[in-house]
Each structure stands twice: as structure tokens, then as C-alpha cells.
Amino acid sequence: MSDTFFSGAPHWAWLIILYFFVGGIAGGACFLAAVVDWFGGPEDRPVVRTGYSVAAWGAILSGALLTIDLGRPLRFWHMLFQSANVPALMFKGWSPISFGAWAILVFGLFAVLSALGGMAEEGRLHNPALRAVGGAVRGGLAKVVGGVAGLLGVFIAGYTGILLSVTNRPIWADSPWLGALFVASGASTGAAALILLAPGRGATEQSLARLSAFDTKALVVELLVLVLFVASLGSVNRVWIGFWGLVLLVGVVGLGIVAPLRLHLQRRPLASAAKLVLLGGFLLRVATILASEGIERYRVAAGM
Amino acid sequence: MPEPMGFFTDTTVCIGCKACEVACKEWNQLPAENGGIRELSGDSYDNTRRLDGIHWRHVRFIEQFKGPYDGRWLMMSDVCKHCVQAGCLEVCPTGAIIRTEFDTVVIQSDVCNGCRACIAACPFGVIDINPVSGTAQKCTLCYDRLKVGLEPACSKACPTDSIQFGSIVELRTRAQKRVDQLKSQGVKAELYGADPNGALGGLNSFYLLVDQPEVYGLPRNPQLPTRNLAKSSSFSLASAAVLGVLALVGLRKRRMDDMGGPGAGGSN
Numbered sequence: 344m345s346d347t348f349f350s351g352a353p354h355w356a357w358l359i360i361l362y363f364f365v366g367g368i369a370g371g372a373c374f375l376a377a378v379v380d381w382f383g384g385p386e387d388r389p390v391v392r393t394g395y396s397v398a399a400w401g402a403i404l405s406g407a408l409l410t411i412d413l414g415r416p417l418r419f420w421h422m423l424f425q426s427a428n429v430p431a432l433m434f435k436g437w438s439p440i441s442f443g444a445w446a447i448l449v450f451g452l453f454a455v456l457s458a459l460g461g462m463a464e465e466g467r468l469h470n471p472a473l474r475a476v477g478g479a480v481r482g483g484l485a486k487v488v489g490g491v492a493g494l495l496g497v498f499i500a501g502y503t504g505i506l507l508s509v510t511n512r513p514i515w516a517d518s519p520w521l522g523a524l525f526v527a528s529g530a531s532t533g534a535a536a537l538i539l540l541a542p543g544r545g546a547t548e549q550s551l552a553r554l555s556a557f558d559t560k561a562l563v564v565e566l567l568v569l570v571l572f573v574a575s576l577g578s579v580n581r582v583w584i585g586f587w588g589l590v591l592l593v594g595v596v597g598l599g600i601v602a603p604l605r606l607h608l609q610r611r612p613l614a615s616a617a618k619l620v621l622l623g624g625f626l627l628r629v630a631t632i633l634a635s636e637g638i639e640r641y642r643v644a645a646g647m
Numbered sequence: 648m649p650e651p652m653g654f655f656t657d658t659t660v661c662i663g664c665k666a667c668e669v670a671c672k673e674w675n676q677l678p679a680e681n682g683g684i685r686e687l688s689g690d691s692y693d694n695t696r697r698l699d700g701i702h703w704r705h706v707r708f709i710e711q712f713k714g715p716y717d718g719r720w721l722m723m724s725d726v727c728k729h730c731v732q733a734g735c736l737e738v739c740p741t742g743a744i745i746r747t748e749f750d751t752v753v754i755q756s757d758v759c760n761g762c763r764a765c766i767a768a769c770p771f772g773v774i775d776i777n778p779v780s781g782t783a784q785k786c787t788l789c790y791d792r793l794k795v796g797l798e799p800a801c802s803k804a805c806p807t808d809s810i811q812f813g814s815i816v817e818l819r820t821r822a823q824k825r826v827d828q829l830k831s832q833g834v835k836a837e838l839y840g841a842d843p844n845g846a847l848g849g850l851n852s853f854y855l856l857v858d859q860p861e862v863y864g865l866p867r868n869p870q871l872p873t874r875n876l877a878k879s880s881s882f883s884l885a886s887a888a889v890l891g892v893l894a895l896v897g898l899r900k901r902r903m904d905d906m907g908g909p910g911a912g913g914s915n
Contacts, residue, residue: 414761
């Protein structure tokens with residue numbers, strides 16, 4: 344039996360699952376927006392602007408979800424500053440949760456600046472202060488700010504998986520592939536969110552087809568990493584015999600990866616595939632987190 | 648500077664009286680569960696079942712019965728191991744978990760914000776949230792008592808000296824003598840966590856066991872959570888690099904399409 348079965352469950356449930364999902368979308372969408380920002384053409388601007396907006400709202404929602412989930416929400420700032428020694432910073436580079444707290448803050452800052460830049464570009468900012476900030480983020484500066492946000496986005500999408508691996512819990516600590524899996528899922532769900540939202544801001548058919556082509560590749564990578572993840576679990580795989588295994592197989596692999604891949608190959612409407620990708624991304628977090636959460640140490644020890 | 652202090656728990660003399668559990672609850676003013684209305688486990692005299700935020704001591708009852716006349720009870724008073732290399736302390740993002748001058752590991756309740764990273768990091772399942780404070784809590788090895796020269800409440804209350812408190816160096820010597828004594832009597836006794844070169848740099852609360860560690864609900868080879876950090880990060884970076892290249896290649900191809908140059912061809 345893996346030694347991880349003797350640890351206790353941290354009660355990371357729906358708020359954390361939602362955060363992992365939203366953070367993945369925000370990070371993935373921001374990364375894609377930055378790539379298109381740097382290497383795309385003028386006709387791709389709606390995708391870029393949508394991506395930065397998804398990142399900004401995602402970062403804000405992520406911060407809110409994480410704060411509400413704390414046992415003492417008003418002490419959220421203890422993650423950032425030494426509570427007895429303000430303004431000394433609280434930072435542990437080897438602790439993903441500490442690193443992540445800072446990353447979300449900085450990612451949120453850069454994503455909001457990029458989103459404001461995009462909104463100013465569209466002439467949608469009416470508040471003078473916001474218009475001034477948004478107006479300043481343009482040209483070369485906008486590319487640098489967006490590029491930093493994009494790189495941080497990749498981190499935000501993946502560090503949550505690393506965070507789970509840097510524990511002593513079953514499944515999470517039994518495989519080194521969760522971070523890689525969440526990166527791939529962040530890319531696929533980020534692209535899916537852009538496919539669904541970018542048309543509202545004037546994205547062209549060509550831009551959407553390009554995103555869809557990327558999403559196909561991201562789903563293939565995700566499936567490969569998922570296979571590696573399951574293979575690396577070895578004997579721990581017995582935890583999947585049950586409801587969460589069914590969710591992983593039918594919900595994540597079937598509905599979330601294989602079905603949208605088939606739709607892409609058949610060149611069916613992009614929105615249907617994108618919705619399935621989002622569903623699969625959500626169920627991936629649900630299955631990996633709740634399958635481990637359900638394992639209670641004292642029951643394992645008692646052979647129940 | 649005080650020397651490292653801790654517990655040596657000799658499970659062979661534990662009688663399962665739970666005086667340690669009561670003393671711990673009383674001294675640390677830990678609340679009752681469910682307002683004192685507790686469901687019985689129904690299959691054991693062990694109704695506490697586990698260590699958590701309001702049970703910092705737990706007497707584990709292991710019932711090994713092959714038939715009506717062939718069996719034994721193993722009893723072990725479980726507690727935080729105060730690891731020399733502590734996983735909880737390692738990951739705590741607020742700095743709430745500290746190492747004291749007695750080489751024990753303590754959670755400062757006024758700093759903890761209840762993120763629960765330490766719960767998942769502990770290889771022994773020791774820590775949990777205290778619903779009253781909303782913060783993660785566990786045994787402090789009675790830090791407040793140690794500060795004024797008193798021994799922890801549990802070991803003070805233990806009527807058989809199954810829980811012994813003292814300096815780690817002295818406890819290790821005492822524990823080895825006890826193992827030798829038991830072995831000379833034909834008992835298969837082993838120490839768990841006493842080796843400073845062993846897992847987690849040794850445990851400042853270590854045990855004498857007469858069966859496999861798993862039987863007592865203890866991992867055979869407890870490890871630090873950061874053992875996975877480098878590998879997990881590398882694989883994530885590799886995944887990000889592959890996806891980054893895929894995204895860039897797609898765009899490059901499009902540019903070539905636009906230019907109508909060599910390699911142009913509709914992949915999109």
C-alpha cells in the first residue's frame with residue numbers, strides 16, 4: 344500500500360475545484376491571447392482582447408474563491424506578508440501554495456492591465472481613470488505586459504497540479520504528472536472559452552478555426568498526459584474502481600476529450616465541441632480532487 | 648538553549664485507559680465533538696477513531712483476533728510526531744507553523760488562516776481544522792507547560808509510563824534498552840522513528856511497536872511533500888513547452904499561408 348494512504352484529507356472541495364477550473368481557463372486563455380498578441384495579425388485582435396478579459400475576470404474570481412475557502416478569510420493576507428512583522432513579505436519558493444498566492448496576485452495585476460488595454464482599444468472604457476490606465480497599455484508596452492501575463496498564465500494553469508503533488512495524499516502525491524495534466528487542460532479549456540466568447544467581440548471565422556485547430560492538438564496532448572498520469576499511479580489505481588473512476592472515464596475521457604476530438608474531425612460546429620471541452624476540464628478537477636478527498640486515513644488503517 | 652525534547656511511546660505497556668486523551672483535552676481546553684453527543688464506532692472500543700483539530704491524542708485500539716481464544720489487543724497512544732524534517736512546516740504558506748526552542752513543531756493559531764495545506768502535507772494524518780478557531784491545530788507538545796518546566800499533560804497523566812517525556816537523546820537510550828529487554832524475552836519489538844538518520848531526520852515522538860507500522864496506521868516510509876516538487880515541475884514545464892511550440896507552429900504556418908510561401912497549405 345502506498346504510504347500516502349495514511350495522511351489526512353484537507354477538505355479541499357467545491358470552492359477549490361471551481362478555482363482549479365477557473366484558474367486553468369484564465370491561465371490558458373491568457374497564454375493563448377499573449378501568443379496571438381505577439382505572433383498574430385490585426386484580424387486576431389478580438390481573440391487577444393477576449394483572452395485578456397477572461398484572464399482578468401478569472402484571476403479576480405480565483406482570488407475570491409480562495410479567500411472564501413479559508414478557515415479564516417480575513418487573514419488571507421497572511422499568505423503575502425508576515426503577520427507579526429508587516430511589511431516583511433511571506434514567501435516560500437519551495438511551497439507551491441505560497442508561490443501560487445503571489446503568482447495569482449501578480450498574474451491578476453498584469454491580466455487586468457492587459458484587459459484594460461484591450462477595452463481601451465475598443466473604446467469601451469468610460470471611467471476617466473480606467474481609460475487613462477487602459478490607454479497607457481498599448482503598443483510595445485501592451486505586448487510586454489501581455490507577454491508577462493501569458494507566461495504567468497501557464498504557471499497559474501499548472502501550479503495547481505504541482506500543489507496537489509507536493510502533499511502526502513493518495514493519487515495527488517503518487518504521480519508527478521498532475522501539473523502537466525493541468526497545464527494541458529488549462530490550454531484546452533482556455534481555447535474552448537475563447538471559441539465560445541471571442542465571437543461576441545468580433546472574432547473572425549478564421550481566428551476561431553485556428554483556435555479550434557490548436558484545441559484539437561491540446562486535447563491530444565491532454566489525453567497522452569492523462570494516460571501517463573494513470574499509468575504512473577500503479578497499484579494506487581484501485582481508487583478508480585467506483586464512481587470517480589466512472590467520472591474520469593466517461594466524463595473526462597469520453598465527453599471531455601474523445602467527443603470534442605470527433606466533432607473537430609467531422610468539422611461540426613465549434614461551440615458544441617468547446618462546451619464539451621469545458622465540461623471535461625471541470626470533471627477532471629472534480630474526479631482527481633474528490634477521489635482523493637474521499638479516502639479517510641482511519642478507515643484505511645482499520646481496513647474498512 | 649534547551650535540548651530537543653519529545654515523547655517515547657512504549658506501546659507494550661499501554662492499557663488503553665485514554666487518560667492521555669482526557670488530560671490533553673482538559674489542559675488544552677479542546678471542545679467536544681458534536682456538542683458532546685458522540686456516535687459510537689460500533690465495532691471497537693476506540694470511539695475517537697482519529698487525530699484531528701480537537702483530538703490531539705488518540706489511543707488506537709488494534710484488535711487482532713483469529714478466534715475466540717487466539718488474539719491480542721495492540722494499543723497505541725498516537726500523537727503528532729514533531730518530525731525533525733516536518734512536512735507541515737515546510738509547506739505552510741503563512742509561517743504559522745514554527746520549530747520551537749525544544750525542537751518541537753507548533754502551529755501558531757493567531758497566524759494560521761486555515762488554508763489546510765499542512766493537513767495534506769502531514770504523512771501521518773495528524774493535523775485537522777478545529778471548527779471553533781477555524782484554524783489548523785494539533786499537539787503542541789504542551790509548549791506552554793514546557794516553558795515553565797512542566798512535562799506535557801498526557802505523559803504526566805499516563806498511569807503505566809507508556810508515554811515517556813524527556814530529552815530525545817536520553818529517550819532513545821531508554822527505548823533501545825527496552826527493545827533489547829523485549830527481544831531477550833522473545834518479543835519482536837522494533838523502534839519506529841527513533842533513528843536520526845532515518846525517515847524525516849527522525850521523529851521527536853517515536854514508538855516501540857511489536858507489529859508492522861501499517862498495523863498501527865503508520866506509514867512505513869514517511870516522506871516530505873516536496874520530494875515531488877522537482878519532478879512535477881519539470882513535467883509541467885515540458886507539457887507547457889510542447890503546447891507552446893504547438894501554438895507557435897500553428898501561427899507560423901498561418902503566416903506562411905498568408906504570404907503564400909513554401910509550405911503553404913490549409914491545415915486550418
